[in-house]
Each structure stands twice: as C-alpha cells, then as structure tokens.
Amino acid sequence: MTRNLVVGLPTxxxxxxxxxxxxxxxxxxxxxxKLKPKKLGDxxxxxxxxxxxxxxxxxxxxIWAMLFRLLGEFKDFETALYFxxxxxxxxxxxxxxxxxxWRLLSALEAANGxxxxxxxxxxxxxxxxxxxxxxxxxxxKSNDTA
Numbered sequence: 001m002t003r004n005l006v007v008g009l010p011t012x013x014x015x016x017x018x019x020x021x022x023x024x025x026x027x028x029x030x031x032x033x034k035l036k037p038k039k040l041g042d043x044x045x046x047x048x049x050x051x052x053x054x055x056x057x058x059x060x061x062x063i064w065a066m067l068f069r070l071l072g073e074f075k076d077f078e079t080a081l082y083f084x085x086x087x088x089x090x091x092x093x094x095x096x097x098x099x100x101x102w103r104l105l106s107a108l109e110a111a112n113g114x115x116x117x118x119x120x121x122x123x124x125x126x127x128x129x130x131x132x133x134x135x136x137x138x139x140x141k142s143n144d145t146a
Contacts (some may be wrong), residue, residue, distance in 0.1 A: 029045070
C-alpha cells in the first residue's frame with residue numbers, strides 16, 4: 001500500500017497542478033469575454049471552455065497511462081490510455097485491471113478523476129450562471145431570476 005501511495009500521490013499532485021493550469025486558461029478567457037462580449041460569444045465561449053477542460057482531462061489521463069506503462073502494467077500506450085480513461089472517468093468496466101501489486105493506483109486515479117471532473121463542472125456551471133445573469137440583466141430582468 002505504501003508503494004502505491006508514494007507513486008500515486010505525486011501523480012495526483014501533478015494532475016492537480018495541470019488542472020489548475022487549464023482552469024486558469026479557461027477563467028482568463030472567460031474574464032476577457034466578460035469585458036467584450038461578442039455576438040456568438042456565448043456559444044464560442046462555452047465551446048472553448050469545454051474543449052480546453054477536455055484537453056486538460058485527457059492530458060491527465062495520459063499522465064496516468066504513462067505511469068502505468070513505466071510500471072510495466074501494460075504492453076502498449078493505447079491499452080494503458082484506455083484503462084486510464086475508464087478509471088479516470090470512474091466507469092471501471094473491469095475488462096482490464098492492474099496487477100495486485102499496483103491495483104490501489106486505480107482507486108487513486110478514480111478519486112483524482114472524479115475530483116477533476118467536479119472542478120471542471122463547477123467552473124463551467126459558474127460561467128453558465130454568469131451568462132444567464134448577464135442575459136437577464138440585458139433584457140431588464142433581475143439577476144435573482146437566474
């Protein structure tokens with residue numbers, strides 16, 4: 001168990017920093033949009049946010065997949081990435097599993113993934129609420145109706 005924590009916790013830390021980086025990009029983009037809204041701004045903004053967040057999540061899945069390859073758990077990156085993706089998204093099909101020696105890493109990755117999807121969802125939800133409020137304000141409605 002200790003070995004899994006020594007290997008898994010730094011990987012989680014790397015993923016947390018990466019998530020913060022990608023959310024920082026998204027929030028800066030949103031702040032710029034807020035200052036100068038454009039005609040198709042809402043659609044473009046939300047599409048960009050979702051794309052950047054997905055890229056961040058994919059990068060994190062790739063980091064876990066590289067770790068699994070380095071540990072010798074999978075023969076090829078494609079299989080490692082498949083396992084990482086279903087684990088990060090907490091689907092856990094069970095068709096592929098880690099060896100007994102490293103199986104706790106899958107639980108750590110799942111915890112990491114659900115946290116990252118939660119952070120991404122929270123940021124996206126906050127932006128959507130702000131967009132609804134700004135539309136309501138432009139149309140003379142109270143911000144409390146959003």
